[in-house]
Amino acid sequence: MTTVNTTWHHIRRSPIQSFTALILMIFSFILISSFLxxxxxxxxxxGYFETKPEITLFIKDGLDSSAxxxxxxxxxxxxxxxxxxxxxxxxxxEIYKQQNKDNPMLTEMVTxxxxxxxxxxxVSDAAVLEKIYQNYATKTDVVDEIIxxxxxxxxxxxxxxxxxxxGLIITITVILISFFSVASIIGMKTTNRKDEIKISxxxxxxxxxxxxxxxxxxxxxxxxxxxxxxxxxxxIVILTRQSINTFFDPVEFISNNIGLYGITLxxxxxxxxxxxxxxxxxxVKRYIKF
Amino acid sequence: MTPIRLVGLWMSVxxxxxxxxxxxxxxxxxxxxxxxxxxxxxxxxxxxEFVFISGQSGAGKSTILKLILNQIKPSSxxxxxxxxxxxxxxxxxxxxIRRQIGVIFQDYQLITDKSIEENIALxxxxxxxxxxxIASKIDEVIKQVxxxxxxxxxxxxxxxxxxxxxxxxxxxxxEPKIILADEPTGNLDAENSWNLVKLLKDxxxxxxxxxxxxxxxxxxxxxLAKRLxxxxxxxxIFDSSDKPKKSSKKTINSKKHDHS
Numbered sequence: 001m002t003t004v005n006t007t008w009h010h011i012r013r014s015p016i017q018s019f020t021a022l023i024l025m026i027f028s029f030i031l032i033s034s035f036l037x038x039x040x041x042x043x044x045x046x047g048y049f050e051t052k053p054e055i056t057l058f059i060k061d062g063l064d065s066s067a068x069x070x071x072x073x074x075x076x077x078x079x080x081x082x083x084x085x086x087x088x089x090x091x092x093x094e095i096y097k098q099q100n101k102d103n104p105m106l107t108e109m110v111t112x113x114x115x116x117x118x119x120x121x122x123v124s125d126a127a128v129l130e131k132i133y134q135n136y137a138t139k140t141d142v143v144d145e146i147i148x149x150x151x152x153x154x155x156x157x158x159x160x161x162x163x164x165x166x167g168l169i170i171t172i173t174v175i176l177i178s179f180f181s182v183a184s185i186i187g188m189k190t191t192n193r194k195d196e197i198k199i200s201x202x203x204x205x206x207x208x209x210x211x212x213x214x215x216x217x218x219x220x221x222x223x224x225x226x227x228x229x230x231x232x233x234x235x236i237v238i239l240t241r242q243s244i245n246t247f248f249d250p251v252e253f254i255s256n257n258i259g260l261y262g263i264t265l266x267x268x269x270x271x272x273x274x275x276x277x278x279x280x281x282x283x284v285k286r287y288i289k290f
Numbered sequence: 291m292t293p294i295r296l297v298g299l300w301m302s303v304x305x306x307x308x309x310x311x312x313x314x315x316x317x318x319x320x321x322x323x324x325x326x327x328x329x330x331x332x333x334x335x336x337x338x339e340f341v342f343i344s345g346q347s348g349a350g351k352s353t354i355l356k357l358i359l360n361q362i363k364p365s366s367x368x369x370x371x372x373x374x375x376x377x378x379x380x381x382x383x384x385x386x387i388r389r390q391i392g393v394i395f396q397d398y399q400l401i402t403d404k405s406i407e408e409n410i411a412l413x414x415x416x417x418x419x420x421x422x423x424i425a426s427k428i429d430e431v432i433k434q435v436x437x438x439x440x441x442x443x444x445x446x447x448x449x450x451x452x453x454x455x456x457x458x459x460x461x462x463x464x465e466p467k468i469i470l471a472d473e474p475t476g477n478l479d480a481e482n483s484w485n486l487v488k489l490l491k492d493x494x495x496x497x498x499x500x501x502x503x504x505x506x507x508x509x510x511x512x513x514l515a516k517r518l519x520x521x522x523x524x525x526x527i528f529d530s531s532d533k534p535k536k537s538s539k540k541t542i543n544s545k546k547h548d549h550s
């Protein structure tokens with residue numbers, strides 16, 4: 001009678017309890033996987049915005065090159081600046097033409113003179129944007145207009161923060177619920193089988209021998225719960241990633257790196273096994289002392 | 291090494307082997323609350339002895355077996371098996387002793403949701419019996435106790451006598467050094483009782499297995515002419531080890547013949 005046989009026997013003898021434990025584990029790992037996918041997508045969205053100019057300062061016409069250089073230097077001195085890029089009138093025309101290449105009527109009428117030169121500033125710390133905006137809003141002799149997608153970025157940051165926090169709280173709560181549920185289910189099973197444990201002990205079985213099937217049962221719930229839950233979410237994500245990424249275009253919300261899903265699946269299975277093993281250990285510990 | 295030292299070493303090895311699984315009760319008391327189950331019990335049982343423990347119901351016979359199995363602890367005194375004091379011994383040492391004791395429990399102690407075959411397999415697995423030999427060992431003991439047609443049934447599907455034989459099969463399977471039999475003939479008819487006693491006697495003679503059997507059955511006790519410990523109100527009132535009890539009435543085979 002191997003441990004596997006005994007474990008399977010225990011699972012079959014109380015199918016409702018076993019099914020509940022497995023479903024709870026699956027549900028937990030559906031949430032964990034969903035949280036990981038959404039978090040990574042949001043990180044990609046933020047990353048995309050971080051690579052784009054986050055504040056654009058249109059400068060006054062007629063500013064000489066030393067004043068332009070001085071402004072560039074001043075902008076570069078802020079802490080948290082990634083890049084300060086000067087867009088001349090000619091460069092602005094090029095960009096304009098590129099953006100409207102399918103509409104010759106719009107490009108024919110525009111010359112470099114009517115387009116303003118500008119500074120495109122990208123930052124590594126979003127907090128510096130507000131400082132630049134506040135300082136340059138009053139410098140009307142240098143700056144003509146400031147475009148700062150303050151609300152968009154702020155709300156994106158807020159949403160990311162809220163989703164990450166609430167996702168983390170929900171995931172931890174669900175993990176704790178399934179952990180203690182598995183622990184109490186294993187505890188109940190141990191109580192139900194106390195006669196079998198007593199007889200085995202009288203026949204000379206060690207404490208570990210009688211515990212083994214219960215620990216293996218926890219491992220079973222952890223392994224299959226994490227495997228089924230994660231595989232379900234990753235399969236859905238992989239199958240629908242084209243349409244999701246089209247929706248978020250040009251941001252790659254869902255990663256196309258299939259190997260990454262494999263590594264994440266393996267990590268979640270390991271985590272599941274650990275939860276199952278710990279939960280069953282706690283459950284058994286109350287009834288069979290080490 | 292001188293020849294004298296070699297002889298000494300050899301003697302100590304032989305002595306160790308001979309003393310193996312010696313059971314010693316040293317002034318053992320056992321109380322259950324205000325009730326005294328055993329008081330001042332002293333005896334020694336050597337490896338290979340066949341001992342009957344007799345006495346009325348509630349005299350303390352089963353308590354002695356439970357103490358040997360370390361199912362309960364003495365209130366005072368010492369129970370020693372194989373030089374290990376069961377009251378102080380480590381769990382591993384006690385588990386190891388238990389793995390060498392086959393028990394026929396009065397209430398069978400079979401696992402209810404396992405078949406008879408699985409119950410026997412469990413005891414073999416516990417003693418780490420070679421996996422490839424488990425099936426043949428089960429066949430052997432099932433045949434010995436004549437339960438071949440019942441091997442796949444569950445305890446709830448067997449009669450009292452069949453359960454007793456299943457319990458015996460489980461005890462025999464592990465080839466124990468000691469067999470504790472608590473009223474093993476209690477639920478058996480006369481023929482099966484004599485068959486069981488004959489089987490235990492054979493095992494005792496062939497394998498040098500210690501047999502400790504509690505019983506009320508005077509006919510069995512007298513016919514086997516083995517050591518008898520009589521218990522009354524928790525005390526030993528007679529131990530034939532000092533004065534061997536001889537049976538001159540009938541042999542076991544003639545008893546069997548009488549009952550069949």
